[in-house]
Amino acid sequence: MTKHINYSILDLAVVGQDISHSQVFKNTVDLAQQGEKLGYKRLWLAEHHNMVSIASSATTVLMSHVAAKTDSIRIGSGGIMLPNHSPLIVAEQFGTLGSLYPDRIDMGLGRAPGTDQVTAHAIRSDRMNSVFKFPHEIDEIQRYFKNSSKSTKVRATVAEGVNVPMYILGSSTDSAHVAAEKGLPYVFASHFAPGQLFEAMEIYYREFQPSAYLEKPYTIAGINVTAAETNEEAEKLSTSSLRMMVGVLTGNLDYLQQPVEMDAELREVRDNPALQRMLKYSFVGDKQHIKNKTEEFLKDTGVDEVIVASHIYHQEDRLRSYRIFSEVMQEINS
Template sequence: MTARPNLSLIDFCTVYDGEKFSDSIARSVRLAQRAEQLGYSRIWYSEHHNMRHIVSSAPAVLIAHIAAQTQSIRLGAGGVMLPNHAPYVIAEQFGTLAEMHPDRIDLGVGRAPGTDMNTLGRALRRSRDAAERFPEDILELHGYLSGNSRIPGVTAIPGTGTNVPIYVLGSSMYGAQLAAHLGAPYVFAGHFAPTHLEAATSHYRENFQPSELGSEPYCIAAVNVVLDQDHAAAQEQMRQVERRRVRAMVGRNGASISEEQLDALVASPQGRQIIDMLRYTAVGTPEEAVEYLEDFTKLAGADELMISLQGSTDEKASTSMEMLAQAWGL
């Protein structure tokens, strides 16, 4: 039997109704500590801005806090939205992390803004053409971290020589093409962007060009998980997850809509489109989830799976993490 791939986690540091931001951060620490005990390979945190239910706006700071309270699990950004920043600053941040926590730090980079257009232009002050420099920014960042700066006389201190691994994130063909061209490890966001999964991961493997960023292709595929010991209970959890996702997409007015109004939104074409973002979700008992994830691994050609834990409550999502670890044999 072929060995199952490693399992990792993505933590969105969600703030639930009635919570303080510090409550979410404390929960993320506990999640990482438990994931480490269970044998998960890594946890990543994604840069988001101006989203009232997500507090991972500063991944490097969050990683430093959690790394100080764990021992061995790899921690990283999934990812830093690189066009929001100067590559030099990111090299210094993650170089600092690597010096404090050797061989535990990853750096996934994406080109999306991670926020709304108002925040992007007025608060982050990101230029309109910043995303066009993404390929060059990755190479500049790699130069700082590898000790081969592309700017004469400029060294990332700390950062130089740490060789923090850089992963290219993607949710479309663009990321796959870029990762293959650069010879970098690739991560596909199957947990919210299912459309191009097979085409993107296949293109990446077939067109990979070895480089200083990677000698052979390495593909991580993200996928959702909703587990319960009872199949029907897992299905009900999934229904609640879908409704919460549709409500959240309404925006700041989502909290005020009635259940009847939410029913109509869920049944609408827009609601179904939002729900389809969760197409790749393992729903059911632990045994059913293992079967689904094994099939998903083959579909995506994945070397590693990154799990987005879903659930009708945070407690149920945490229980899913426990059950999956046992069923997968971590």
């Protein structure tokens, strides 16, 4: 590699079968603390709703809890689904976080619902109007942070002057235009929607306009990693996330299940074309295999940072996977 590549953690506070929410939150804190020691730049939490397998729905609350239990790793949203929220409230929440944990909070914003349409309507019945106003609501949040005039009628006083970097998230090409026009970092969800990754990145680089926030483009892309001491062990661990992904595709959402031996039926499911397209950047194997796939991904994409999701049932196995990946990235960056 010709440049240093940052590496980060994406956590959904995934809920395993027979694991309580309180234990899930303890596991997230544990992961952040270990990630801090292993050189991960940031840990982001994703907003999802009405999913039994995901507990990061109150995203900013969990962010504050994790930030309080760590010292240096950046804590952020990957992301807050802006159409679900008032821009004023988002500014107030992140302004508060930015003052509580100076220079450690990231604001990642997306426009997907983070849930099904019925639940999205329950969250905010007029959210579709907000979807179309996404670029304008980004401007609105930025104004709340920049405002210094006491005469402004509506203010987010806890956000004014606070340093909270903003990131634009996307899983298609739409947000690439927005991030480029506004001169903001761009994060692509290639860990579950890789189809338009290269087209979106090309748009972002071509249309990027330097801003007060960013002089040149900065890109982050997501991958899934299940790393273990052997390829066989990693394959077994990956059956938990494989079955969870099948549930997402079929609408039969369930808790993350304990791993099982990879049998012929599961291999047939894994090799389904739809699932293969979805899991194009899901790397499963030992350290050398993960390194080979990661180097290929970084070479092909040219991204500045990679953010890693690892949906592994047992906490000790998950921590080991992140440890192995940190070793991979340290070798790549050496």
